[in-house]
Amino acid sequence: MxxxxxxxxxxxxxxxxxxxxxxxxxxxxxxxxxxxxxxxxxxxxxxxxxxxxxxxxxxxxxxxxxxxxxxxxxxxxxxxxxxxxxxxxxxxxxxxxxxxxxxxxxxxxxxxxxxxxxxxxxxxxxxxxxxxxxxxxxxxxxxxxxxxxxxxxxxxxxxxxxxxxxxxxxxxxxxxxxxxxxxxxxxxxxxxxxxxxxxxxxxxxxHDPPVATDARAAVFATVDAAFGQRRKTLRQSLAPRAGSAALAQQALEAAGVDPSTRAERLGVAEFAAVAEALTRAGVAPGRATEQ
Missing domain, CATH: 3.40.50.150 (Vaccinia Virus protein VP39)
Incomplete structure (x- = not known):
């Protein structure tokens, strides 16, 4: 019909x-x-x-x-x-x-x-x-x-x-x-x-998200920042969000992610780990865009 x-x-x-x-x-x-x-x-x-x-x-x-x-x-x-x-x-x-x-x-x-x-x-x-x-x-x-x-x-x-x-x-x-x-x-x-x-x-x-749902805003803000400069390494693209390239590198290493890799290599679980590391370092969740 x-x-x-x-x-x-x-x-x-x-x-x-x-x-x-x-x-x-x-x-x-x-x-x-x-x-x-x-x-x-x-x-x-x-x-x-x-x-x-x-x-x-x-x-x-x-x-x-x-x-x-x-x-x-x-x-x-x-x-x-x-x-x-x-x-x-x-x-x-x-x-x-x-x-x-x-x-x-x-x-x-x-x-x-x-x-x-x-x-x-x-x-x-x-x-x-x-x-x-x-x-x-x-x-x-x-x-x-x-x-x-x-x-x-x-x-x-x-x-x-x-x-x-x-x-x-x-x-x-x-x-x-x-x-x-x-x-x-x-x-x-x-x-x-x-x-x-x-x-x-x-x-x-x-399916269930990779981490607690209340971390979504931080994860999405991290994703936005990482892909905002997708030709750069994550150490560079996340520097503004972390406060500096050095702090971004520390968070990436804490999450088990190579700071020299680029955003397109990471899955959602890895982005969640990076966001968690940034939050532990005192970075505010920020505001993600629904794009």
């Missing part, structure tokens, strides 16, 4: 909706693509799925068809208002399993979610995909796994491991929360309007 190209365009016309780039709106118009996402996510009857940016419902309807409850967070008031009617027209018996929340998912901690989601399945707005994914994993701890669609290059970065060419801040921060893997590719032709980039599907499964 899904919404094809004709149905999506007809819904948009009926509600006077034109997709806008500023809101990252690219609606999926291919039934096969959304069916594949639901299958890859392993959605089962009774699951509570968090969907961000449901748009006109092309993914929402298949999620409900699989028997899940869907908590759909939509920023656009018109789209949020139209979604229940779309579901009623295609799956009248599933209307009571749809829960529309109007609001900004990048501030999900402030939203009143009617149910505790266990899965996160969404076609994410590409302009905020990484911070949104990290925000959900931080502030909705009941989410244990999911599949999200993002820009192809972003998918590569999120799933990259230490030493990889595109390994960076998003890779490490996602690894704090979950094990990520690339589970598919999506062509531009499945969207309306057609974007200029390919898309990728990222599957993730939550």
């Amino acid at each position: 899904g919404l094809g190209a004709a149905a999506v365009r007809a819904l948009a016309a009926r509600h006077g909706i034109n997709p806008t780039k500023s809101k990252g709106q690219n609606f999926v118009i291919d039934v096969g693509t959304v069916s594949r996402i639901v299958r890859l996510a392993g959605v089962q009857p009774g699951d509570v799925v968090l969907e961000v940016g449901p748009g006109l419902g092309s993914l929402t309807v298949p999620l409900l068809s699989a028997g899940a409850h869907v908590v759909a967070v939509e920023l656009d008031d018109r789209l949020a208002a139209a979604l229940p009617g779309t579901v009623e027209a295609h799956l009248p018996d599933a209307v009571d399993r749809l829960h529309v929340v109007r609001g900004d998912a990048t501030r999900v901690a402030g939203l009143d979610l009617p149910l505790a989601p266990t899965r996160f399945v969404a076609n994410l707005p590409y302009n905020v995909a990484v911070p949104l994914l990290l925000e959900v994993l931080e502030d909705v701890p009941t989410v244990v796994d999911g599949v999200v669609m993002v820009q192809s290059e972003v998918a590569d970065r999120l799933c990259a491991g230490p030493g990889g060419r595109v390994y960076g801040v998003p890779s490490v921060k996602l690894a704090w929360y979950a094990a990520a893997r690339r589970v598919g590719s999506v062509a531009p032709s499945v969207f309306w309007p057609v974007p200029r980039v390919d898309s990728g599907l990222v599957g993730f499964t939550r």
Whole structure:
């Protein structure tokens, strides 16, 4: 069960909706693509799925068809208002399993979610995909796994491991929360309007962080500092955070990390060890960015 190209365009016309780039709106118009996402996510009857940016419902309807409850967070008031009617027209018996929340998912901690989601399945707005994914994993701890669609290059970065060419801040921060893997590719032709980039599907499964969760801010600030000057050695890139290159070297050595290595060689557990050493040396946790 899904919404094809004709149905999506007809819904948009009926509600006077034109997709806008500023809101990252690219609606999926291919039934096969959304069916594949639901299958890859392993959605089962009774699951509570968090969907961000449901748009006109092309993914929402298949999620409900699989028997899940869907908590759909939509920023656009018109789209949020139209979604229940779309579901009623295609799956009248599933209307009571749809829960529309109007609001900004990048501030999900402030939203009143009617149910505790266990899965996160969404076609994410590409302009905020990484911070949104990290925000959900931080502030909705009941989410244990999911599949999200993002820009192809972003998918590569999120799933990259230490030493990889595109390994960076998003890779490490996602690894704090979950094990990520690339589970598919999506062509531009499945969207309306057609974007200029390919898309990728990222599957993730939550795991425990490498150290206590209250150390997250210090770890993320250390990651930001290390990759802020990724061509430099860690002794150099962490010097401003530590107070000097000498203090950075001491912390790195205390953490068992070679001061002459670069940020892209370290995994999240090693960054956690470095952050802990910096904290023991009196460096304040600092403020990390959700990039």
